[in-house]
Amino acid sequence: MTESRQVVSHEDWVEARKQLLEKEKAFTRARDALSHERRSLPWERIEKRYVFDGPEGKVSLADLFDGRSQLIVYHFMYGPDWDAGCKSCSFTADHFNPAIVHLNQRDVSMAAVSKAPLAVLEKFKTRMGWTFRWVSSNENDFNEDYHVSFTQEEVDKGDAYYNYKKQGFPSTEAPGASVFFKEADDTIFHTYSVYERGLDMFITAYHYLDLVPKGRDEDGLSSTMEWLRLHDEYNS
DSSP states (O other): OGGGSOOOOHHHHHHHHHHHHHHHHHHHHHHHHHHHHHHTSOOEEOOSOOEEEETTEEEETGGGGTTOSEEEEEEOOOOTTOSSOOHHHHHHHTTHHHHHHHHHTTTEEEEEEESSOHHHHHHHHHHHTOOSEEEEOTTSSHHHHTTOBOOHHHHHHTOEEETTEEEOOSSSBOOEEEEEEEOTTOOEEEEEEEOGGGGGGGOHHHHHHTTSTTTTOOTTSSSTTTTOOOTTSOOO
């Protein structure tokens, strides 16, 4: 790999690094400004009452806040008749547990929601060694209302509504994340949803890979996450 790279003296390396540092600082400031705009978006009131199946029984969207005012929901791809959860969503979910304990200290709860029945989710959750809250939306319209579940007809026609436009999608399930705020009187507001590459922010491993010389090393693959496996399926 060194044949394709410029090798310079320490002094020249430091100068090149300082030039990149200025761009990194500009990016950080731009990211902070974008995050402020994200938090300044208008809210929409949740009028529908969603009831999910959870390990403790029937739970409402309000219950998922677990006594806090802010909630992040990860829309985990797991269809009702699937043998296992989506490997890309599983890759993302591997990062949840270490973060949630810290999110809780900032008045934030987090939960995953999937279309598969609860018993299926519980079995896969045990296999993966996860402890985050995961509930089933199998008996409500939550996935459809947040545009992460589609009919087979929508998939076949290539007009599934995803990431705020009608587009082709290869599956009846799609990934995403949605944010909610709950007032003291239990009024709930939807404040944000994100899909596609916007979900990169949840994947710490990708940020590590972006630091190393080969980066994510996905350019030659048929799809960006083709290399992925469930974490108990890697050979080493």
